[in-house]
Amino acid sequence: MISAWINDLMKLTDENWTRYAFLSEPLVNRISPEKRIHYSRETALNSIELANEIRQKYSKISIAYLVEKLEINLIEKVAQDGGGFSMFASFEEPNVITVYKDISQATDKLIDDSGLRETVGNVKTIDLLFYHELYHFLEFTRDDVYSTQQKVLVWRIGPFKNISRIRCLGEIGAMNFSRELLKLPYSPNLFNVLMLYAQNPVSAERLYLKMLDVKEG
Numbered sequence: 263m264i265s266a267w268i269n270d271l272m273k274l275t276d277e278n279w280t281r282y283a284f285l286s287e288p289l290v291n292r293i294s295p296e297k298r299i300h301y302s303r304e305t306a307l308n309s310i311e312l313a314n315e316i317r318q319k320y321s322k323i324s325i326a327y328l329v330e331k332l333e334i335n336l337i338e339k340v341a342q343d344g345g346g347f348s349m350f351a352s353f354e355e356p357n358v359i360t361v362y363k364d365i366s367q368a369t370d371k372l373i374d375d376s377g378l379r380e381t382v383g384n385v386k387t388i389d390l391l392f393y394h395e396l397y398h399f400l401e402f403t404r405d406d407v408y409s410t411q412q413k414v415l416v417w418r419i420g421p422f423k424n425i426s427r428i429r430c431l432g433e434i435g436a437m438n439f440s441r442e443l444l445k446l447p448y449s450p451n452l453f454n455v456l457m458l459y460a461q462n463p464v465s466a467e468r469l470y471l472k473m474l475d476v477k478e479g
């Protein structure tokens with residue numbers, strides 16, 4: 263079942279994934295569909311440039327090496343028991359990246375056991391999680407990251423106005439950045455279904471259907 267789902271998700275296009283990312287954007291109604299595609303493309307291009315810059319600047323692309331060079335505080339945790347949706351990884355300012363080791367190991371095993379290794383390729387889940395969070399670290403530490411520069415006017419009353427970042431661009435950037443560093447021929451979004459499936463197949467099915475739904479939109 264999971265392998266059929268993954269094969270379905272591999273067929274989604276970049277525009278489908280843009281639509282998916284904007285499903286969780288609080289400001290979605292203030293941004294036209296054309297603008298969403300524009301922001302998403304620019305974010306992807308910038309995150310790919312960033313990945314190439316990292317690759318050129320550092321001789322090795324590995325967690326241990328980048329943690330040392332970029333002075334990141336990496337915490338490897340075990341997720342709490344109890345099933346349901348737990349976090350896979352997170353970034354906390356200024357330099358803390360947390361990854362859940364048991365979930366990433368269970369996901370690697372799921373990929374092997376369900377015959378998905380050839381489809382997914384020789385990628386370790388923990389690398390994908392770390393590189394995703396590394397992008398959020400770069401968003402925080404640099405001032406030239408496109409996804410943090412784009413702002414939308416939320417409201418204006420007389421001389422007062424409130425402008426806000428477009429949060430989902432950070433996710434689009436992190437996905438494209440990790441995809442580029444690992445040279446994946448598909449969106450890392452589908453790992454969210456794999457990671458969830460390894461813990462809770464029912465929640466994973468819900469997420470799979472939500473992702474598949476953007477095809478129609």
Ligand SMILES: [Zn+2]
Nearest residue numbers: 394432433436
């Ligand atoms: Zn993220």
